[in-house]
Amino acid sequence: MSTSGEIRYSYPDQGTIMVHVEGAWIMGRDLPNAGEVCEHAASRPGTRRIVFEHTALADWDSTLLTFLTGLQQGCGATGIAVELEGLPPGAVRLLQLARALTDLEVRPDQRLRISFLNRLGLWSIALSGSITAVLAFSGEVSTAALRMVRGRARFRRTDLMALLSECGPQALPIVSLISVLVGIILAFVGVVQLRMFGAQIYIADLVSIAMVREMGALMTAIIMSGRTGASYATQLGTMEVNEEIDALKTLGITPVEFLVLPRIIALVLMMPLLCVYADIVGIVGGALVGVGVFDISPLKYWEQTLDALNLTQFTLGVVKSTVFALLIASAGCFHGMRSDRSASAVGYAATRAVVVGIVLIVVTDGLFAMVTSILRI
Amino acid sequence: MPPVNPHTHELRDHIVVQDLTLAYGKRVLLENISFAVKRGEVFIIMGGNGCGKSTLLKILIGLKQPASGQVFYNGISFWDADLEARESILQRIGILYQHNALWSSMTIGENVALPLQEYTDLIPKRIAEVVSLKLALVGLSGYESFYPAELSGGMQKRAALARAMALDPEILFFDEPSAGLDPINARLLDDLIIELSLSLKTTVVVITHDLDSIFTIGGHAILLDRQTRSILARGTPHDLLRLSTDPKVISFLNRGRTSREPSPRCADVHGDISDRKDDQP
Numbered sequence: 001m002s003t004s005g006e007i008r009y010s011y012p013d014q015g016t017i018m019v020h021v022e023g024a025w026i027m028g029r030d031l032p033n034a035g036e037v038c039e040h041a042a043s044r045p046g047t048r049r050i051v052f053e054h055t056a057l058a059d060w061d062s063t064l065l066t067f068l069t070g071l072q073q074g075c076g077a078t079g080i081a082v083e084l085e086g087l088p089p090g091a092v093r094l095l096q097l098a099r100a101l102t103d104l105e106v107r108p109d110q111r112l113r114i115s116f117l118n119r120l121g122l123w124s125i126a127l128s129g130s131i132t133a134v135l136a137f138s139g140e141v142s143t144a145a146l147r148m149v150r151g152r153a154r155f156r157r158t159d160l161m162a163l164l165s166e167c168g169p170q171a172l173p174i175v176s177l178i179s180v181l182v183g184i185i186l187a188f189v190g191v192v193q194l195r196m197f198g199a200q201i202y203i204a205d206l207v208s209i210a211m212v213r214e215m216g217a218l219m220t221a222i223i224m225s226g227r228t229g230a231s232y233a234t235q236l237g238t239m240e241v242n243e244e245i246d247a248l249k250t251l252g253i254t255p256v257e258f259l260v261l262p263r264i265i266a267l268v269l270m271m272p273l274l275c276v277y278a279d280i281v282g283i284v285g286g287a288l289v290g291v292g293v294f295d296i297s298p299l300k301y302w303e304q305t306l307d308a309l310n311l312t313q314f315t316l317g318v319v320k321s322t323v324f325a326l327l328i329a330s331a332g333c334f335h336g337m338r339s340d341r342s343a344s345a346v347g348y349a350a351t352r353a354v355v356v357g358i359v360l361i362v363v364t365d366g367l368f369a370m371v372t373s374i375l376r377i
Numbered sequence: 378m379p380p381v382n383p384h385t386h387e388l389r390d391h392i393v394v395q396d397l398t399l400a401y402g403k404r405v406l407l408e409n410i411s412f413a414v415k416r417g418e419v420f421i422i423m424g425g426n427g428c429g430k431s432t433l434l435k436i437l438i439g440l441k442q443p444a445s446g447q448v449f450y451n452g453i454s455f456w457d458a459d460l461e462a463r464e465s466i467l468q469r470i471g472i473l474y475q476h477n478a479l480w481s482s483m484t485i486g487e488n489v490a491l492p493l494q495e496y497t498d499l500i501p502k503r504i505a506e507v508v509s510l511k512l513a514l515v516g517l518s519g520y521e522s523f524y525p526a527e528l529s530g531g532m533q534k535r536a537a538l539a540r541a542m543a544l545d546p547e548i549l550f551f552d553e554p555s556a557g558l559d560p561i562n563a564r565l566l567d568d569l570i571i572e573l574s575l576s577l578k579t580t581v582v583v584i585t586h587d588l589d590s591i592f593t594i595g596g597h598a599i600l601l602d603r604q605t606r607s608i609l610a611r612g613t614p615h616d617l618l619r620l621s622t623d624p625k626v627i628s629f630l631n632r633g634r635t636s637r638e639p640s641p642r643c644a645d646v647h648g649d650i651s652d653r654k655d656d657q658p
Contacts, residue, residue: 066503
């Protein structure tokens with residue numbers, strides 16, 4: 001194996017330093033750096049040029065080129081000429097190529113330094129742009145919905161069927177798992193308090209009311225936000241990357257009508273059904289605890305559950321889930337349609353869709369709680 | 378051509394492909410193909426759409442296992458080697474992908490720096506110097522802090538080339554290098570391929586169907602054929618065009634010669650161009 005790259009100096013005449021480049025200049029070896037040569041040249045008054053000789057050079061790669069580039073920059077600043085003729089022809093050609101292409105290329109603009117005020121201004125502009133975009137999107141969706149009501153919306157029925165299947169039956173396993181666990185958790189948490197008063201039977205009331213009024217709709221919405229909202233954003237973001245949305249526009253088809261509307265319809269139709277299903281499965285989960293662990297008779301549990309529930313609570317849960325569906329689908333589609341054209345942008349769109357979706361769900365649920373409290377529902 | 382024997386191959390043979398069969402499931406794309414690429418040469422794998430060029434590349438760079446046959450790098454069988462040996466071979470290979478495959482969440486500088494950070498002990502300052510040099514070599518000096526999405530298609534292609542060259546590979550694979558480039562940028566890239574091959578003595582394998590690139594780059598070439606699932610012809614593109622009597626070879630390579638002449642049907646569509654008065658000043 002050849003020795004590590006090194007340099008040796010000789011002085012053919014008064015103003016010239018000859019650098020003998022020797023050994024193997026290969027990545028990973030301990031190699032001289034250009035600064036040392038520049039310092040050496042500066043320490044010899046009257047040096048006008050540096051020349052090279054490479055008869056003992058064994059092998060070389062980019063490290064020799066970076067060394068030479070550094071030397072050209074360092075010595076160029078002090079007015080000492082670096083003459084490359086004595087180097088391997090390949091290295092000389094590459095350095096010339098790098099210089100020629102750099103000279104040809106339009107230099108990129110220097111990045112602007114952004115002050116706090118500038119940043120604030122840019123943020124405000126971006127915020128107003130986002131608000132405008134949300135309003136425009138809402139307008140487009142509303143227009144598309146109106147066209148659909150009039151039977152003039154253009155989207156493929158097969159797409160809608162596939163989306164309905166994706167949002168509905170395919171989500172059943174995860175909704176079942178989460179709902180039964182929520183029912184079980186509610187029952188266990190409730191029984192700790194209720195047992196102190198000998199009122200275990202009221203587990204049925206607690207679980208059924210909590211599931212039907214609140215948890216069924218909320219948990220389904222959170223699941224669907226992570227599952228379907230992200231999926232919508234990713235699908236539409238990828239279509240943006242592949243210029244599929246541009247292709248629709250050039251065909252005169254409104255992307256919101258063709259892509260967004262069926263997605264919103266699918267989720268709005270399926271979420272209430274999933275919510276009802278989650279309510280039932282959650283109540284069954286609570287019953288498993290009440291009947292199985294705390295020895296409440298199944299018939300009594302069933303009667304207690306029926307007594308606790310009424311149509312208003314049930315309707316409230318279903319209405320909530322419909323509104324949540326609209327919010328989740330809109331957030332997913334909005335961020336997907338606004339995605340930039342790169343893999344990371346699609347990932348960002350999916351994240352934004354889920355985060356915004358969940359925030360909207362929780363805020364809206366809070367509003368529902370306030371309104372129902374005021375209306376004493 | 379006699380079959381290539383990797384055990385008796387010349388020392389100059391850098392890559393040896395022996396009796397390789399490529400298949401997607403039960404669909405065989407190429408059957409028992411053999412060829413050798415000499416050290417430091419520019420080698421072209423050409424063929425029409427669907428003949429298995431890209432699949433062959435995937436096998437050569439370890440992304441897909443062949444149905445049968447061997448690929449030897451410096452006499453070492455890639456697919457029989459253990460994981461460590463394969464990684465060692467792959468570190469000596471640079472690949473320019475058809476769609477660039479730049480990591481969009483990283484800047485151009487970070488894209489080029491990543492292989493250096495992963496596989497060398499260079500300090501960050503040295504890595505920055507190497508990155509700067511590689512970008513200068515492809516005419517992107519000063520673009521270190523730009524993201525791929527901020528560059529044009531041609532610049533992205535060159536940035537991807539800088540990344541492929543980051544570790545000073547012994548072998549550079551180019552998958553359809555002129556894809557998505559205008560003729561001027563495609564020509565610049567072809568010239569750059571030749572210059573890098575000559576200067577760094579890198580073995581270059583170009584996979585393409587672009588005839589302008591094929592004739593510009595020259596070098597030894599093989600023509601893959603979809604129907605016979607074999608290598609239809611071997612030799613330099615110019616020799617094949619001059620000497621081959623195979624109608625398929627002539628048809629493939631001749632289109633390049635006539636591509637700048639209008640199709641005979643052109644006049645049927647546009648009428649006789651000389652009749653047009655509205656274009657006259």
